[in-house]
Amino acid sequence: MDFITLEDVEREYRVGDNIIKAVDGVSFALAQGTFNVILGQSGAGKTTILNLLGGMDSPTSGTISVGGEEVSGMEERELTNYRRTKIGFVFQFYNLVPNLTALENVQLAEEVCRDPLDAQEMLDRVGLSKRMDNFPSQMSGGEQQRVSIARALAKNPQIVLCDEPTGALDSVTGRKVLKLIRDVAIDLGKTVVIVTHNAPIAEMAQTVIHMRDGKIAETETHEHPKDVEEIVW
């Protein structure tokens, strides 16, 4: 059953006298507990869609629903609550708090969420049980990204949104991180949406939304998505 639906979504930005259609009539549906990729070149509108899905931005027109709730009609306060409780974010450059340990970074989620998952268990699941007391500066990029995955999951969100999560990592580390996102998030029943310009990653996805110039060029579904070991970049 569809969990995330976008219907004819547009997002325009006015820059001086020009109107830029960052997202131009996009419709798609994603099922709960699936691993999905939005693929496209720079400027295609991927991040704008992620921001709309995450409640960080609102569409100019069209409808966005998540779990039967209409996100596109929410007021600012409802949006804040939605971002806080329903969405886990993973960014390209990790966005960890530098003067907090790995454990403290993940525990931040407990302070803002209604029904958080245990921070130590999440760090354990991403393979960092021995690094809980390390600060971000004492960890590699891949380890920092694993902390940020643990942090996103500890919020116990419905959706995990990842913006170029492997963009700053070498290919071997990037693949480990993707495997973790897929295995751990899907095991916990989360719906994952990854934004990337890196085409091989899309082969791991159940649904791939190909974006071009703010529009969907193609929607592809894989009944048997590839394992991370089968893809190279």
Ligand SMILES: Nc1ncnc2c1ncn2[C@@H]1O[C@H](COP(=O)(O)OP(=O)(O)OP(=O)(O)O)[C@@H](O)[C@H]1O
């Ligand atoms: N706040 C804004 N104001 C004006 N134009 C914007 C704004 N945000 C995005 N755009 C424009 O909308 C288009 C889509 O941008 P978006 O960031 O969604 O693309 P993207 O596919 O994520 O690209 P990248 O991979 O480079 O991040 C671009 O032309 C961009 O310049």
